[in-house]
Amino acid sequence: MRVPEGGGARHDPGVSDAAETNQQGTERLSGTERRERLRERRIRASRGARRTLGRAVAQRTLRERLALLEHAAEVYDLDEPADMYGDGVVESLEAKVAGLLGKEAAAFFPTGTMAQQVTLRCWAGRTQNPAVALHALAHPEVHERNALSQVSGLRPVRVTSEPRQPTADEVRGLDEPFGALMLELPLRDAGFVLPSFEELTEVTEAAREREAVVHFDGARLWESTVHFGRPLDEIADLADSVYVSFYKSLDGYGGAAVAGPQTLVDELKAWRHRYGGTVFQQFPTALSALVGLERELPRLPDYVRHARVIAEALREGFAAAGLPWARVHPEVPHTNEFQLWLPHDADTVAEAAVRHAEETGTLLFSRPWAAPGPGLAVTEIDVRAAGLEWSAANVRTAVAEFAERLAEQVSA
Known part of the structure; x- marks a missing residue:
């Protein structure tokens, strides 16, 4: 009413x-x-x-919160076997996310903090550079107790501390090499701000001029399409890998996913196991994410x-x-x-x-x-x-x- x-x-x-x-x-x-x-x-x-x-x-x-699962039968066959160590409904969720973001594959993680650490660690191994260029207000810098450096051996390099998105000139002018550029879209602690699509394109191009890969911290990327005037897959196409959350916008119980090339996702899952993220059963979280994608995303x-x-x-x-x-x-x-x-x-x-x-x-x-x-x-x-x-x-x-x-x- x-x-x-x-x-x-x-x-x-x-x-x-x-x-x-x-x-x-x-x-x-x-x-x-x-x-x-x-x-x-x-x-x-x-x-x-x-x-x-x-x-x-x-x-x-x-x-x-439990009432969310009343809709589970609408998004997945509940007569299928329960998941074990990342198969079943978890794999279905991964395939759904990869399709929405226009990527080859996706890996489910129990937390976004783990998801991004593993992703940036894998990129550092491939680029042979542990430096991650990011905003001073980015989530890993403000809310994760220095996990990138303390746990994953990465070295955050701040592009800017201004309460706005980084610019292409700032990325080009960064005074040291970096292996990956991480962009939080939207940048929550600056006011949930986004660049224009043209500015985002220029920033990603600037990173590649520096021979760096681009990773989107897209915890709230789901709601960015109106501002950008583009569908999710076109936005995600600007990045080499994209992290998304299932509870910040979609009301899921938790969890996250990283989408990207199949070879990267295979490596992510190996490191997910090493980080303790391959949990025995995660069907409540995975089902809640599928419900969120079905009901909240539109x-x-x-x-x-x-x-x-x-x-x-x-x-x-x-x-x-x-x-x-x-x-x-x-x-x-x-x-x-x-x-x-x-x-x-x-x-x-x-x-x-x-x-x-x-x-x-x-x-x-x-x-x-x-x-x-x-x-x-x-x-x-x-x-x-x-x-x-x-x-x-x-x-x-x-x-x-x-x-x-x-x-x-x-x-x-």
Whole structure:
């Protein structure tokens, strides 16, 4: 059912009283304890909300997650034998991914961190150069505890630290040789930003001028087709290998795949075994990935287009609330995910966001708020199926309700 225009009414007074009690109790906690309590309240508010702009997979219950497999029979014959060490349904998933990306073959991995380490290690062996050129904000540099160097003996070389995609001139001008160029598409920590297709083509050509291979960190590549104006296989054709995730966009239980030439994939599977990634049975994860490819992948373009409606409504809502300095980044989202920046202390904003959800039953911000600097707060907006039910008017009303509570928190 489509959400009606306008804002949501407040819950009964008992809920508001509970939120006030939570707030008073939180003020007496340490910073770490306060943030943990706030996280718990955000999850409870998410589960109890009558309407949500988005709800992270991590906030869903086991029952909700298991329900995904109710659709498994639609994507795979459940009377087939269960997989063992990467055969059966896992091989079917690999073939599906290879076809979607226009590559000869693909290898399934239990995690993206393992998938990319193994891939870049194999390329280093073939190019005889362990240097991997990548962005300073790329996932391996920020979120993997130096795994490329500590585990796989690779040497990351930063092309740029600017909050944008690397340019062809930067790749050409890198002052040392490198065996592989890794491009994260989109670059999450810069705001889920993508280059234009022409810029991406130029960057890959620049890498090959340097006699390097090109690897796409495409954890969220699935939702890039609208921005690029190209199908997945045409985008993937620019790279020698492409990594994709099954849970970030497709709501799967986990897992990843790397697609590329058959000879590379054969080598990936050998190293997958050595890294401990050839798990005895992985049918729940593989089935959930196939369900995601069947059900979520076709919806992603709609999510991206509606994210642009949501982003504009957020700007309009904050301007109408007297907060024109709120910033949506990118101004026109490149994917169905983007950033929202506010010039306030992150803990203050987070408290206001949770109070808004607790008191109105409307969850506008499902993800945590980070503090990129003093007096600044940033969160990520993720538009999925639930977000399609929100009109621009719904967003503007929810922003007005949130802004009231933010003003109260700031003046408290």
